[in-house]
Amino acid sequence: MKIRSSHIPYLLILPAVAYLAFFIGYPLIQALYLAFTKNGAFSLDTVRRATSDPMFWQALKYTILLAITIVPLQLILALILALAVNGSFKGRDFAIYALVIPLTISDVAAGLIWYTMLADYGFLNKLLLNLGLISEPIHFFGYEYRMMEFLAIVIAEVWRATAIVFVILVAGLQMISKEYLEAAEVFGAGYWTRLRKIVIPMLKPSIQSALIIRTLFAMQVFGIVWILAGRDIPVLAGEGFYQLVEIKDYGVASIYALTIAALSILLGALYIKFLKAEYLEVRT
């Protein structure tokens, strides 16, 4: 049988669709089923059970709080670093490698590293104690010190995951044609003007992808929080895991999973809508 050429595109995406249907569609339907049915009939019982637990709202609050603290910090830091390594200087390659190293470490391992660094008798406290700067260790961990735990999470996340934003931005910077910058220089534009009028606008597509990736990951933040703060600082993914593994309440666990999914879709849509990529070539 001859395949009509108009069918070819559909045939080509068929494997991808099958994959998505099996590995994403099916679990999603399962999750919806677990979340919205009771004894086989539609019911909001599980939703009520999940949302009547104050932990749910705490988890939602902390997840969003962490995202809005960490993501902008990472973006600014990564931008500064990317601009710094964009020029050509000796040791530039080494600098890039060194900056990317934390990317190779899993979040759980990163959590453990920072736990030992910040523990009561960890590296940081020992250093400060020996220098005589403090007389008693600074407590980073424990329910009573949730602010410090929050800080520890921010430090660890920024340390670990800024690299991904950095890599995307460096790639974006390298795509910007030198000609624009040279032309601007000829017309007397200083560094700040060039940065504001040329570099940042042309970097927007990269910033957009970096932001989407980082924000979506921030919605699923789990390993680092789990290790550094346990359930002192609840997050959505952690509570979902806890409900599934410890409490064995599959319905409530699916509600957490669906909340993460809904948040991710919403944020992705918002980014795409409000951060439209601009290309200088088409903006006449």
Next chain:
Amino acid sequence: MNKKISMLLIVLLGIAVFASGCIGGGGAKIVWASTQLNPPEERAFVLNELIPPFKEETGIDVEFVPLSYADLSTRLEAEMSSGEVTLDVVADLHGGLDYFNSKGWLTDLSGKIKELQGRTFIESYLQYATDQNGKVFYVPWMSATYVMVVNKEAFKYLPEGLTQEDVMKGTEKWTYDALLEWLENIYKQTGKKAFGLPAGPKGLLHRFIHGYLYPSFTGYETKKFDSPEALEMWDYFKDLWEYTNPASTTWDAMADPLLQGDVLIAWDHTARIKNAITTKPDQFVVVPVPRGPKGRGFIVVLAGLAIPKNAPHQEEAWKLIEYLTRPETQVKVMEKVGFFPTVKEASNAVPEGPLKILVNGVTAQSSTSDALIVMIPNLGEKGGEFSAIYRDAFTRIVLNGEDPESVLKELGPKLHKLFEEVGVPEP
């Protein structure tokens, strides 16, 4: 063509299913279903080290079938109702076996257990294995518990009237109040909050509350959950928390905090502190837990071996049980997987070293005169909710400082309802 292939497949599948049950003829082959020793490394120990010597000695082959409690219970029920029993030996925790016995699925072993030579079962374990009619429905096999570990450094700060001997042996003077005084002493002299609890999300803090504090202060695990005695207990716990390392809420197991020196005294499951003791055996001792006004409450996790009624190879099954309860086999299990023996001879046979420190502590705890042994209630899949209620109470009363009375009034009915739903009497 297609039909032929599918027919062939069905036939092949049939043969495979049939063969998997029958191959291995010659000597007898018995089926041993177990909810214990199921993690991969423990399973490897069973297959490579535990079963081969038995097979060599008796010529009986053993098929080890690891199952979850839910699967085992469903399978037994199905086999009992159909009358076609395939399981010869069943290994499970006390709660599960007790349930199977109440359904009338287990063989009476009272006659046979008396014939066993060269081993004395710990009396309290044997009591659990015997039902009201005097029927021994399982043979105690392995046990585990939760104890306290003390860094020897801490003994320097003992409060007046309490000696190291009192703590190590678990005398009457080793009480929860004495513990508090001791911790207060350490705090005043070193500025250290020296007590540690596994209060992290995967820690076993709930066991400390329902299996240690509650029975020691109220005499029961759940019955007096919201009684005046319980309020006293929570007041005590709040005081204790003042000297507990605040980072406890991030710890799942106590071995590391002990090794790091973050805490000097800690409570945890034997398997979760074992690493501290094997790493620095000179530094730590394992001691019985303190006592409260109602006695010295502690949990014993007891696993036993039973033979289902109408099991196809009763004689061979018994031989396996005889082999598994020998003192030398029990010592081997203890060394490899960290479960404690149920026969006294095995406890004495453990060689000097880190394990001996553990065994001494555990034996001292189980032989205290005021022991109040607690079993974890068998609530099946509701077990998670049960634990969550105790953890909730802890978070709200101790960490958030909510009024204990109103918290217990709110959580109490939830807890009691749980037992009602499952149909298990409240301990």
